[in-house]
Structure formats: structure tokens, C-alpha cells
Amino acid sequence: xxxxxxxxxxxxxRLGVISLLISVKEAEFTYLKEETNSTAGNLSVQxxxxxEAGYIEIEKKFRDNYPHTICKITSAGIKAFxxxxxxxxxxxxx
Amino acid sequence: xxxxxxxxxxxxxxxxxIINSAKNxxxxxxFQFIFWGWLVxxxxxxxxxxxxxxxxxxxxxWIILPPLGVIVSTIxxxxxxxxxxxKTYMDTYxxxxxxxxxxxxxxxxxFGFAHGIxxxxxxxxxxxxxxxxxTGGMLNFKPLIIGSLFSFALAGISVFLGNVDQFLCIxxxxxxxxxxxxxxxxxxxxxxxxxx
Numbered sequence: 001x002x003x004x005x006x007x008x009x010x011x012x013x014r015l016g017v018i019s020l021l022i023s024v025k026e027a028e029f030t031y032l033k034e035e036t037n038s039t040a041g042n043l044s045v046q047x048x049x050x051x052e053a054g055y056i057e058i059e060k061k062f063r064d065n066y067p068h069t070i071c072k073i074t075s076a077g078i079k080a081f082x083x084x085x086x087x088x089x090x091x092x093x094x
Numbered sequence: 095x096x097x098x099x100x101x102x103x104x105x106x107x108x109x110x111x112i113i114n115s116a117k118n119x120x121x122x123x124x125f126q127f128i129f130w131g132w133l134v135x136x137x138x139x140x141x142x143x144x145x146x147x148x149x150x151x152x153x154x155x156w157i158i159l160p161p162l163g164v165i166v167s168t169i170x171x172x173x174x175x176x177x178x179x180x181k182t183y184m185d186t187y188x189x190x191x192x193x194x195x196x197x198x199x200x201x202x203x204x205f206g207f208a209h210g211i212x213x214x215x216x217x218x219x220x221x222x223x224x225x226x227x228x229t230g231g232m233l234n235f236k237p238l239i240i241g242s243l244f245s246f247a248l249a250g251i252s253v254f255l256g257n258v259d260q261f262l263c264i265x266x267x268x269x270x271x272x273x274x275x276x277x278x279x280x281x282x283x284x285x286x287x288x289x290x
Contacts, residue, residue, distance in 0.1 A: 012100055019112040025186060028179035091102035
């Protein structure tokens with residue numbers, strides 16, 4: 001029987017963000033916005049959902065008087081991503 | 095990127111696309127290689143020419159230029175770090191590699207001369223070779239790997255040369271392992287930035 005895919009990750013933008021964060025140590029909000037080609041509003045909502053799920057950490061910093069939002073994947077996020085990839089493979093191998 | 099639900103095939107394509115694009119991005123603009131390559135070549139050749147002309151104070155160039163180089167290089171690195179909006183694992187590993195290289199170079203320069211100029215320059219060329227060999231492997235950039243092999247070979251050759259000729263040898267090693275790969279790295283980096 002097919003395992004249900006994690007609804008937090010099974011969305012284009014959230015999956016894009018997690019895929020980006022798994023390949024880097026940490027990334028600023030602006031980097032995620034550029035790479036995912038998303039709007040700031042939508043991205044804010046989606047990273048908040050990832051944070052609430054415990055998949056990413058968000059740190060707010062000030063640099064030269066400008067706010068910077070830094071995102072980092074957590075170990076729970078890595079585990080969820082690995083599980084998601086494993087489950088998705090079940091759907092593809094028919 | 096819209097926030098809609100995906101088909102499993104789409105999910106996998108999205109993950110692969112993003113991870114591959116991050117993996118293939120060149121993490122180094124080549125500036126430090128070009129800058130330090132030319133700086134040390136200028137020092138070595140100035141010292142070499144001054145010895146050939148029997149000018150005793152030629153070694154002073156080593157006391158003046160490298161500390162200025164450290165200031166320029168640190169400011170450049172700091173500014174680049176501030177500009178960057180992502181920190182990759184590659185940045186961290188390269189930082190540790192070159193940090194270790196700097197410490198090893200300082201120790202070699204500070205204590206190596208007790209064993210003579212030949213021994214010092216031999217170790218310096220080996221160090222250049224090791225650091226560029228690993229960096230080339232990490233960045234998957236062949237010119238750095240090939241350049242490092244020249245550095246190793248020149249270190250071996252230097253043992254058979256006289257003291258004054260060590261300066262020519264180290265200049266050639268830097269040209270092969272820093273300057274030429276550095277310029278190639280820079281042009282590839284610029285090309286990549288243009289294509290984004």
C-alpha cells in the first residue's frame with residue numbers, strides 16, 4: 001500500500017525551498033525568493049508553514065541596519081525530506 | 095513558483111532540478127588566486143632581480159607586500175561575504191582548507207628558513223600544490239588540478255637548483271597553480287553570472 005505523502009512538503013514552493021535548503025548550509029530569504037521565482041508574500045507564508053512543522057529554522061538578523069531573514073533546514077526537516085523522496089519513489093515504481 | 099499540489103513525477107523533477115543547479119554553481123570567483131599569485135610572483139621576481147644586481151635590500155619586498163596583501167584580501171573576502179545571500183557547505187570546507195593552508199604557510203615561513211631557503215620554498219610549493227589540488231577537486235575545476243601537478247613537479251625540480259633560482263621556480267609554480275587557473279576560474283564565474 002502506498003504511504004501518504006507529507007502534505008507539508010507536497011507543495012511546489014515548500015518542496016522547492018526544502019530542496020534548496022538541503023543543498024546549502026543556510027540561505028537568506030532573498031536567495032530563496034530568487035531561486036524559486038516566487039513572490040515575497042507567498043514565500044513568507046510557505047516558510048512560516050515549514051517553520052511551524054519544525055522543518056526549518058528562521059533567524060532574523062540586522063546587517064547595516066537592514067533586516068535579513070536566514071533560513072536553515074533542521075534535522076527533522078532532513079528526515080522528512082528523505083522520507084518524502086522515499087515515498088515518492090513508490091509511486092513511480094509501478 | 096506557484097503553491098499548487100504536485101504529481102509525484104513533477105516532485106522528483108523539481109527536487110533534481112534544484113539540487114543539480116545548486117551543485118553545478120561555481121563557488122569561487124578566482125580573485126584570491128589571481129591576487130596572491132601575482133603578488134608573490136612580484137615579490138619573488140623583485141628579490142631575484144635585486145640579487146642578480148647585487149642589491150642587498152631586495153628581501154624587503156617580502157616584508158612590505160604580503161602584509162598589504164593580507165589587508166586587501168581580508169577586505170575583499172569580508173565584502174564578498176556580506177554580498178552573498180547563501181552559505182554553502184562548500185564555502186565552509188574551502189574556508190577550513192585555506193585557513194589551514196595559511197597557518198601552514200606562516201609556520202613554514204617562520205621556521206623553515208632555519209633549514210635554508212631551498213627547504214622553505216620546497217615546502218611552500220608542496221603546500222600550494224596540495225591546497226589547489228583539493229580546491230580543484232572540490233570545485234570540479236580541472237585547470238586547478240593540472241596547475242597543482244605543476245606545483246608538485248616544480249617543488250621536485252627546485253631541489254636540484256641553486257638558492258637564487260628558487261625564486262624562478264616558485265614564480266613558475268604560482269603562475270601554473272594560481273594565476274592561470276585563477277583567470278580561467280574568473281572567466282567561468284563571470285560567464286555563469288551572465289547566464290543567470
